Amino acid sequence: EAQVTQNPRYLITVTGKKLTVTCSQNMNHEYMSWYRQDPGLGLRQIYYSMNVEVTDKGDVPEGYKVSRKEKRNFPLILESPSPNQTSLYFCASSRSGPTGGEQFFGPGTRLTVL
Amino acid sequence: GENVEQHPSTLSVQEGDSAVIKCTYSDSASNYFPWYKQELGKGPQLIIDIRSNVGEKKDQRIAVTLNKTAKHFSLHITETQPEDSAVYFCAASGTGFQKLVFGTGTRLLVSP
Numbered sequence: 001e002a003q004v005t006q007n008p009r010y011l012i013t014v015t016g017k018k019l020t021v022t023c024s025q026n027m028n029h030e031y032m033s034w035y036r037q038d039p040g041l042g043l044r045q046i047y048y049s050m051n052v053e054v055t056d057k058g059d060v061p062e063g064y065k066v067s068r069k070e071k072r073n074f075p076l077i078l079e080s081p082s083p084n085q086t087s088l089y090f091c092a093s094s095r096s097g098p099t100g101g102e103q104f105f106g107p108g109t110r111l112t113v114l
Numbered sequence: 115g116e117n118v119e120q121h122p123s124t125l126s127v128q129e130g131d132s133a134v135i136k137c138t139y140s141d142s143a144s145n146y147f148p149w150y151k152q153e154l155g156k157g158p159q160l161i162i163d164i165r166s167n168v169g170e171k172k173d174q175r176i177a178v179t180l181n182k183t184a185k186h187f188s189l190h191i192t193e194t195q196p197e198d199s200a201v202y203f204c205a206a207s208g209t210g211f212q213k214l215v216f217g218t219g220t221r222l223l224v225s226p
Contacts, residue, residue: 041218042217042219092157098212099207
């Protein structure tokens, strides 16, 4: 089944404790992206990647890191999480970029930083 | 950069009624406008999209219209059903067409 998977689905952590949210897609997509969803603010892009080893900042990149060593994986790293990073996070992928067709979203990761 | 505004934030209709959600965008160079539906506990899913060389697109009960001059586009759902209840997001292509900028979402509730 074609899908985007994220792990973990739920995470509660404390301020300053490094964490990684994994994202993997099995559709051989070139483009991958991370979004955060907050009430009243919609979906805001954190980072995106047009291809392996190519990443770029979205609209809200502060406090996050990403890497794209393999085509299928695009982990999101929070090196020192803070409470304002409590949010619902989505990974997405598409064949050739966000305007080339459908972006497929993962099921989401709900992160709480205490 | 691109900015997308979406209205209303919540919309309640009776089953069988029509629902309209409106979005405006700021960058006249934007050329791709998708609509995503997010059901409870799930990630958003594309339901319809339109490109700037087209004024209207339909897919069964769903239609999208685009007015490039006014820089706004709308989602129209006819004969609404309870399963249409969800959060709907509009989006517009951003700088360099390597990103999408999303609206703030509309929670649609269809009552039986």
